[in-house]
Amino acid sequence: xxxxxxxxxxxxxxxxxxxxxxxxxxxxxxxxxxxxxxxxxxxxxxxxxxxxxxxxxxxxxxxxxxxxxxxxxxxxxxxxxxxxxxxxxxxxxxxxxxxxxxxxxxxxxxxxxxxxxxxxxxxxxxxxxxxxxxxxxxxxxxxxxxxxxxxxxxxxxxxxxxxxxxxxxxxxxxxxxxxxxxxxxxxxxxxxxxxxxxxxxxxxxxxxxxxxxxxxxxxxxxxxxxxxxxxxxxxxxxxxxxxxxxxxxxxxxxxxxxxxxxxxxxxxxxxxxxxxxxxxxxxxxxxxxxxxxxxxxxxxxxxxxxxxxxxxxxxxxxxxxxxxxxxxxxxxxxxxxxxxxxxxxxxxxxxxxxxxxxxxxxxxxxxxxxxxxxxxxxxxxxxxxxxxxxxxxxxxxxxxxxxxxxxxxxxxxxxxx
Amino acid sequence: xxxxxxxxxxxxxxxxxxxxxxxxxxxxxxxxxxxxxxxxxxxxxxxxxxxxxxxxxxxxxxxxxxxxxxxxxxxxxxxxxxxxxxxxxxxxxxxxxxxxxxxxxxxxxxxxxxxxxxxxxxxxxxxxxxxxxxxxxxxxxxxxxxxxxxxxxxxxxxxxxxxxxxxxxxxxxxxxxxxxxxxxxxxxxxxxxxxxxxxxxxxxxxxxxxxxxxxxxxxxxxxxxxxxxxxxxxxxxxxxxxxxxxxxxxxxxxxxxxxxxxxxxxxxxxxxxxxxxxxxxxxxxxxxxxxxxxxxxxxxxxxxxxxxxxxxxxxxxxxxxxxxxxxxxxxxxxxxxxxxxxxxxxxxxxxxxxxxxxxxxxxxxxxxxxxxxxxxxxxxxxxxxxxxxxxxxxxxxxxxxxxxxxxxxxxxxxxxx
Numbered sequence: 001x002x003x004x005x006x007x008x009x010x011x012x013x014x015x016x017x018x019x020x021x022x023x024x025x026x027x028x029x030x031x032x033x034x035x036x037x038x039x040x041x042x043x044x045x046x047x048x049x050x051x052x053x054x055x056x057x058x059x060x061x062x063x064x065x066x067x068x069x070x071x072x073x074x075x076x077x078x079x080x081x082x083x084x085x086x087x088x089x090x091x092x093x094x095x096x097x098x099x100x101x102x103x104x105x106x107x108x109x110x111x112x113x114x115x116x117x118x119x120x121x122x123x124x125x126x127x128x129x130x131x132x133x134x135x136x137x138x139x140x141x142x143x144x145x146x147x148x149x150x151x152x153x154x155x156x157x158x159x160x161x162x163x164x165x166x167x168x169x170x171x172x173x174x175x176x177x178x179x180x181x182x183x184x185x186x187x188x189x190x191x192x193x194x195x196x197x198x199x200x201x202x203x204x205x206x207x208x209x210x211x212x213x214x215x216x217x218x219x220x221x222x223x224x225x226x227x228x229x230x231x232x233x234x235x236x237x238x239x240x241x242x243x244x245x246x247x248x249x250x251x252x253x254x255x256x257x258x259x260x261x262x263x264x265x266x267x268x269x270x271x272x273x274x275x276x277x278x279x280x281x282x283x284x285x286x287x288x289x290x291x292x293x294x295x296x297x298x299x300x301x302x303x304x305x306x307x308x309x310x311x312x313x314x315x316x317x318x319x320x321x322x323x324x325x326x327x328x329x330x331x332x333x334x335x336x337x338x339x340x341x342x343x344x345x346x347x348x349x350x351x352x353x354x355x356x357x358x359x360x361x362x363x364x365x366x367x368x369x370x371x372x373x374x375x376x377x378x379x380x381x382x383x384x385x386x387x388x389x390x391x392x393x394x395x396x397x398x399x400x401x402x403x404x405x406x407x408x409x410x411x412x413x414x415x416x417x
Numbered sequence: 418x419x420x421x422x423x424x425x426x427x428x429x430x431x432x433x434x435x436x437x438x439x440x441x442x443x444x445x446x447x448x449x450x451x452x453x454x455x456x457x458x459x460x461x462x463x464x465x466x467x468x469x470x471x472x473x474x475x476x477x478x479x480x481x482x483x484x485x486x487x488x489x490x491x492x493x494x495x496x497x498x499x500x501x502x503x504x505x506x507x508x509x510x511x512x513x514x515x516x517x518x519x520x521x522x523x524x525x526x527x528x529x530x531x532x533x534x535x536x537x538x539x540x541x542x543x544x545x546x547x548x549x550x551x552x553x554x555x556x557x558x559x560x561x562x563x564x565x566x567x568x569x570x571x572x573x574x575x576x577x578x579x580x581x582x583x584x585x586x587x588x589x590x591x592x593x594x595x596x597x598x599x600x601x602x603x604x605x606x607x608x609x610x611x612x613x614x615x616x617x618x619x620x621x622x623x624x625x626x627x628x629x630x631x632x633x634x635x636x637x638x639x640x641x642x643x644x645x646x647x648x649x650x651x652x653x654x655x656x657x658x659x660x661x662x663x664x665x666x667x668x669x670x671x672x673x674x675x676x677x678x679x680x681x682x683x684x685x686x687x688x689x690x691x692x693x694x695x696x697x698x699x700x701x702x703x704x705x706x707x708x709x710x711x712x713x714x715x716x717x718x719x720x721x722x723x724x725x726x727x728x729x730x731x732x733x734x735x736x737x738x739x740x741x742x743x744x745x746x747x748x749x750x751x752x753x754x755x756x757x758x759x760x761x762x763x764x765x766x767x768x769x770x771x772x773x774x775x776x777x778x779x780x781x782x783x784x785x786x787x788x789x790x791x792x793x794x795x796x797x798x799x800x801x802x803x804x805x806x807x808x809x810x811x812x813x814x815x816x817x818x819x820x821x822x823x824x825x826x827x828x829x830x831x832x833x834x
Contacts, residue, residue, distance in 0.1 A: 010593070013594070014590055014593045014594065016586075044596035044597070045596075047596065047597065071589070072586050072589055072590065073586075073589035073590045073592065073593040074593035074594075075593075077592075077593055077595075077596055078593045078594060078596075079594075079596050079597040079598070080594070080597050080598045081597055161813055164813065164814055165719055165814060165815060166713050166716075166717070168814055168815065168817070169433075169489050169490075169712075169713065169716035169717055169718060169719065169815075169817075170711075170712040170713055170716050172488070172489055172490035172716060172817060173431055173489065173490045173712045173715065173716040174712065175490065175494075176427070176431045176490040176491035176492075176494055176495045177430070177431065177491075177495060177496075177497070178494075179461035179462075179464065179494055179495075179496050180461070180464065180496040180497050180498055181496070181497045182712075185712060187713075203813075203814065204814075206814075207814065207817075208819070271688065271691060271709075273709075274688060289711050289712050290709070290711060291708075291709050291710060291711035291712060291713050292688075292690075292707070292708050292709045293708060293713070294587075294706050294707060294708035295586075295587040295590045295591065295599075295602060295706050295708060296583050296586065296587055296604075296708050296710070296713075298590065299583075299586035299587050299589060299590040300583070300586055301586060302582055302586065302720055303719055303720065305813065382812055382813060385813035385814070386812060386813040387813070388807070388810055390805070390807070393805055395799055395803060396578055396581065396620075396722065396799060396802035396803040396804070397581055397582060397585055397620065397621075397623075397624065397802070398582060398585065398586075400585070400586075400589060400624075402625070
């Protein structure tokens with residue numbers, strides 16, 4: 001059998017460590033040149049495969065590839081593009097196989113969340129049917145930490161660390177100002193459906209910070225919330241609130257959808273944080289400040305968790321090793337061996353059990369009143385934010401790498417997506 | 418002459434390094450116990466002096482005081498409380514002198530911005546008149562970098578570094594997503610009157626990032642702005658915008674005041690970033706994301722500038738040394754000796770020339786079109802964000818110190834402010 005090439009693509013929202021997984025894939029493949037030919041990357045994710053816009057990673061130096069480990073974002077470009085079902089758009093799946101065949105690609109490494117696990121699974125199934133079997137391995141990535149089976153998802157630990165550090169620092173600030181000025185600080189974090197990121201804000205309680213967490217898993221009760229904030233401010237002089245963007249009322253309406261209108265009557269400008277902050281001001285009269293972390297949280301490689309970086313790299317590496325062992329339609333996972341000292345190892349999960357399953361915060365990770373995290377949650381979270389892994393700096397700024405991203409010559413006719 | 422005690426207070430918005438100045442003051446005073454008795458700190462700033470709520474810093478260990486160097490926020494509490502003019506409220510000034518007299522305080526170190534420089538100056542003048550001369554030394558602090566004479570203000574370099582790093586990281590993120598998703602990212606930063614902080618976002622241009630800066634010094638021109646963003650996106654595929662909270666229209670109306678109303682008809686929820694982002698969406702149709710850094714930027718000790726930390730400490734130390742040399746009504750300053758290699762030394766400015774003067778961005782630091790920074794500005798800014806000075810971490814979080822803040826027994830009757 002002729003030596004096959006590999007294809008690697010990044011999918012969906014990028015993270016501080018998805019490039020560390022890319023680094024793991026490429027460096028490991030380079031160590032097995034006897035079995036794996038070139039690693040091609042998709043320019044802008046799976047779209048690059050559909051349009052045959054492949055990037056030749058062999059054109060990058062060892063140093064450039066190694067720098068991916070400390071560079072946030074998606075070095076080859078990512079995309080938000082969900083392939084439809086096989087029935088609805090078989091044409092796209094067939095095109096993928098055609099491109100793989102044209103470039104002698106036998107390994108498909110797809111680095112993404114739930115949707116891409118599903119795509120990866122379908123490609124593995126279809127390629128077999130079409131007589132050009134491709135080994136499809138999914139590399140987990142999502143700041144939302146909502147993939148099943150794996151103990152955690154690369155990308156999450158670093159966002160969690162950023163949110164915990166930021167909540168701690170801003171809370172120290174508010175504590176200083178609370179005598180005459182700001183008494184309530186509200187930080188909005190990502191997490192449309194699952195409250196894992198918001199939960200990380202709860203870690204500052206160990207540092208004596210009064211904090212109220214608003215999870216998407218818990219229906220928002222305005223009266224209870226305001227009473228809790230008021231009690232915190234009366235006791236501590238100040239209070240921090242970490243609100244998930246997915247926090248919503250019992251009827252499903254997001255807090256951010258307050259029917260806010262601008263001067264032209266356009267719908268709300270968004271943001272759960274300003275809504276919550278103004279709610280506090282209106283009901284309790286406390287002076288507030290609010291922040292929306294948005295992309296800053298998932299791009300913050302400068303304060304990445306070492307655990308997270310290590311795991312992102314390890315799962316990229318494991319994906320290639322699984323491929324070399326002949327595995328197909330699987331995803332390498334993080335298996336927790338022990339909490340304290342934290343020990344973990346790489347496991348493996350069949351994609352059939354990963355695709356389209358979302359993992360929410362277990363109810364016993366959230367306190368009975370719904371506003372905090374339990375000791376069990378703390379035990380889960382703490383190892384994931386542990387360790388620092390600073391990027392190199394030059395002239396005050398991190399030295400993030402930009403690849404050359406040299407195109408592989410096309411062999412096929414164009415394809416419209 | 419009996420040995421006098423010292424009084425130290427923190428004023429106004431706190432920073433990532435104001436405690437480093439406190440550390441410089443206290444450690445230096447401790448080295449001169451023959452001349453300076455105890456250092457008392459004001460609980461919640463100058464209010465603590467008025468209400469005789471003094472903190473005995475001699476009750477803190479050398480290790481705790483040394484940890485102030487890496488702890489953000491105001492360790493003794495700060496306040497937003499501007500003393501009125503001598504004529505309007507002589508009672509408060511007299512009370513301060515009374516408290517200083519009761520506690521044998523001969524040195525007054527006031528750590529703040531323009532307002533506190535003014536207060537510091539008045540106290541020095543009045544104390545002489547009232548026959549209880551106090552040496553008043555102002556220690557500069559402001560993230561806004563708007564104090565005159567000093568080349569820069571402690572607190573600014575760290576915010577500038579945070580904004581430059583965050584803009585770089587978020588821009589890498591947007592670049593990855595721009596093919597199918599976000600094309601414009603908007604980051605709102607502090608700076609109501611002066612655009613120094615926004616200018617720091619411009620430093621990412623050296624890393625090839627297309628960025629548009631909106632300064633408070635430049636009247637907002639919506640048409641020109643949208644044309645610039647559109648051109649950037651067409652050329653680079655994406656664009657970042659750093660908008661100062663003080664950015665305003667020619668008539669003085671802030672961008673954040675868009676007449677936005679919530680469901681109850683309450684005035685706007687604030688934020689220039691969502692306003693700018695929606696403007697881009699409405700006019701150009703580009704998908705956007707926006708963030709508001711708020712307190713995160715000025716509290717981010719984890720990514721403080723080493724230059725800034727060093728200067729904050731040095732000016733605290735210099736304040737005590739100036740006092741020991743018999744100086745009064747002065748402020749230690751940063752004097753730039755050379756740009757590259759960056760060299761600086763401690764200078765001194767009379768408070769009469771500091772009080773009530775605001776330093777804006779020079780016009781030649783802003784490009785002719787008003788949307789970027791010039792090479793001259795870059796030369797000024799770069800050394801200020803240089804160097805990292807990471808705090809110690811434990812279990813994934815920075816180890817910031819909380820002092821005991823033991824009260825000094827009161828000697829006087831109460832005072833209502």
